Amino acid sequence: MRIERIHNGIVLDHIKAGVGIKILGLFPTDMLKSKIDYASYIESPRLGMKDIIKIENLDVDPKTLTKLALISPSITISIIRNGQVKEKIKPELPPVVEGVITCNNPKCITLKEKYLTSKFKVWLEDSKVRQQCLYCEHIAKSS
Numbered sequence: 789m790r791i792e793r794i795h796n797g798i799v800l801d802h803i804k805a806g807v808g809i810k811i812l813g814l815f816p817t818d819m820l821k822s823k824i825d826y827a828s829y830i831e832s833p834r835l836g837m838k839d840i841i842k843i844e845n846l847d848v849d850p851k852t853l854t855k856l857a858l859i860s861p862s863i864t865i866s867i868i869r870n871g872q873v874k875e876k877i878k879p880e881l882p883p884v885v886e887g888v889i890t891c892n893n894p895k896c897i898t899l900k901e902k903y904l905t906s907k908f909k910v911w912l913e914d915s916k917v918r919q920q921c922l923y924c925e926h927i928a929k930s931s
């Protein structure tokens with residue numbers, strides 16, 4: 789599949805194969821007015837298979853970068869301006885993530901007490917992201 793070049797926007801590359809669709813869900817629906825190229829299960833020398841997404845006229849904020857790293861730790865983000873790569877970002881998983889993830893333990897206090905900001909300890913295990921709620925100690929595994 790040929791992926792077109794974009795002039796201004798972002799290129800999300802080295803996404804774990806199959807999770808690109810989850811990543812598209814992170815962006816506001818306004819994005820749907822932009823031109824998007826999404827290719828899934830492309831051969832990659834580094835990952836075996838990968839997804840790649842190009843979105844025109846979109847930027848990423850630091851919170852979104854953290855979310856991207858949580859969904860696919862292998863991701864790289866290129867910021868494209870005037871047809872050139874202006875910046876290449878490899879987001880790091882922070883040791884603790886606040887206010888980004890919702891605990892999936894139905895008994896967790898953060899679900900009842902809405903004023904609490906969720907806090908998760910995050911680490912990689914067998915190249916999968918593990919996240920532990922610092923309130924109830926529930927451990928969740930994502931992608």
Ligand SMILES: [Zn+2]
Pocket residue numbers: 891892893896897898921922923924925926
């Ligand atoms: Zn919890």
